[in-house]
Amino acid sequence: MLSKISFFLLAAAFTATAQPYDLVLRGGHVIDPKNQVDRVADVAIRDGRIAAVAPGLDVSQARRVIDVSGLYVTPGLVDIHVHVFPGLENGGILGGASSVFPDQVGPRMATTTMVDAGTAGWRNFARYRRDIIDQSRIRVLAMINITGVGMPNFDVEQNPYDLDPEATAKVAKAHKDVVVGIKTAHWRPPTFLSVEKAVEAGNLAGVPVMVDFGYFLPERPYQEMVSRILRPGDMSTHFYRWPAPLMDENGKVAEYLHAARKRGVKFDVGHGSGSFHFRLAEPVVRQGFWPDSISTDLHVSSMNSGMIDILSLMSKFMAMGVPLQEVVRMSTTNPATQINRPELGQIAVGAEADVVVLRLEKGKFGFTDARGGRIEGAERLTCDMTIRAGRVMFDYNGRAGAPWRELKIRYPDR
Numbered sequence: 001m002l003s004k005i006s007f008f009l010l011a012a013a014f015t016a017t018a019q020p021y022d023l024v025l026r027g028g029h030v031i032d033p034k035n036q037v038d039r040v041a042d043v044a045i046r047d048g049r050i051a052a053v054a055p056g057l058d059v060s061q062a063r064r065v066i067d068v069s070g071l072y073v074t075p076g077l078v079d080i081h082v083h084v085f086p087g088l089e090n091g092g093i094l095g096g097a098s099s100v101f102p103d104q105v106g107p108r109m110a111t112t113t114m115v116d117a118g119t120a121g122w123r124n125f126a127r128y129r130r131d132i133i134d135q136s137r138i139r140v141l142a143m144i145n146i147t148g149v150g151m152p153n154f155d156v157e158q159n160p161y162d163l164d165p166e167a168t169a170k171v172a173k174a175h176k177d178v179v180v181g182i183k184t185a186h187w188r189p190p191t192f193l194s195v196e197k198a199v200e201a202g203n204l205a206g207v208p209v210m211v212d213f214g215y216f217l218p219e220r221p222y223q224e225m226v227s228r229i230l231r232p233g234d235m236s237t238h239f240y241r242w243p244a245p246l247m248d249e250n251g252k253v254a255e256y257l258h259a260a261r262k263r264g265v266k267f268d269v270g271h272g273s274g275s276f277h278f279r280l281a282e283p284v285v286r287q288g289f290w291p292d293s294i295s296t297d298l299h300v301s302s303m304n305s306g307m308i309d310i311l312s313l314m315s316k317f318m319a320m321g322v323p324l325q326e327v328v329r330m331s332t333t334n335p336a337t338q339i340n341r342p343e344l345g346q347i348a349v350g351a352e353a354d355v356v357v358l359r360l361e362k363g364k365f366g367f368t369d370a371r372g373g374r375i376e377g378a379e380r381l382t383c384d385m386t387i388r389a390g391r392v393m394f395d396y397n398g399r400a401g402a403p404w405r406e407l408k409i410r411y412p413d414r
């Protein structure tokens with residue numbers, strides 16, 4: 001009988017021999033905050049899953065080896081605030097701020113998981129699941145809007161009779177494989193009603209809530225929402241939107257924010273086309289109050305204005321002094337944990353192979369906020385390659401290709 005020690009020696013010898021990997025990313029600098037990996041290593045993929053992460057893997061039996069030296073390899077990015085349910089009644093959310101199809105944009109933004117933030121509500125969610133979520137190669141999850149019809153325009157989100165926690169929780173539970181939260185947004189009346197109803201639905205369905213607090217009114221102070229109404233794990237998105245009361249009269253990060261964070265409330269970027277201002281972000285970030293999660297609030301008008309994509313946002317935070325390793329954490333394991341999907345946003349052996357290759361460009365770059373405010377930075381992240389469940393979905397430099405003269409394929413004759 002094998003002793004325990006000889007069994008382990010055998011296992012070690014086995015893993016050291018050549019493995020029939022499908023794909024190996026060789027020589028990149030792997031950053032995987034969840035597993036404390038921050039070094040040069042090879043990443044091997046087999047059957048759509050991570051097969052090995054280690055320096056100097058034997059790749060003689062690998063079907064394809066791609067040299068990514070000089071580049072960074074990170075988990076596929078997890079963007080927990082996007083709008084990807086196109087074709088919603090009345091022309092999509094908020095006129096020009098309309099949804100995009102996940103597969104049109106996700107791969108080139110290094111995003112392998114997207115969470116639609118309340119574009120649909122319980123009345124129309126099943127249709128979006130069928131038409132978008134189930135048809136996309138990018139992993140699409142969703143937070144259901146506490147308003148039954150979601151956000152075809154601002155006005156329908158003001159209907160107090162359509163805020164239905166029971167119906168919302170029922171749909172959330174029926175689709176619990178893809179529904180990860182409840183969303184409320186754009187509420188205008190001087191009450192906390194939509195936030196309270198969303199929390200009620202969150203309690204019934206056992207999921208967190210994400211709040212776009214809309215307008216700042218003295219009758220419903222933001223401080224009270226994050227201090228009292230939101231539960232641990234709930235998320236305040238559009239965190240750096242002027243005029244949120246994030247600083248005290250001395251320009252210091254307000255004490256109630258530290259207390260809310262300690263209580264477990266999460267602060268999400270949700271940049272969008274109107275919800276991120278350096279006037280708030282730079283002083284707050286420079287004082288060390290960083291976001292828990294970097295998200296885009298992706299839609300047609302945000303991607304074509306100062307937001308651009310999640311990599312631009314990561315670069316913006318680096319320009320404000322946040323280290324690369326931390327912006328990767330805020331775009332991978334942190335958001336995955338916030339939506340209770342801790343298996344995502346990491347490169348672990350056995351996990352689904354959602355991996356991206358990023359280039360860190362050095363130079364002089366400019367970044368703008370939602371009002372055209374500008375800062376400069378010396379580094380910018382761009383997407384070189386996106387792999388979702390082991391499949392190359394975006395390949396900016398043709399690394400997965402072969403010189404065309406060597407291709408062993410038969411071309412059809414005309």
Ligand SMILES: [Zn+2]
Binds near residue numbers: 081082083117297
């Ligand atoms: Zn949004």
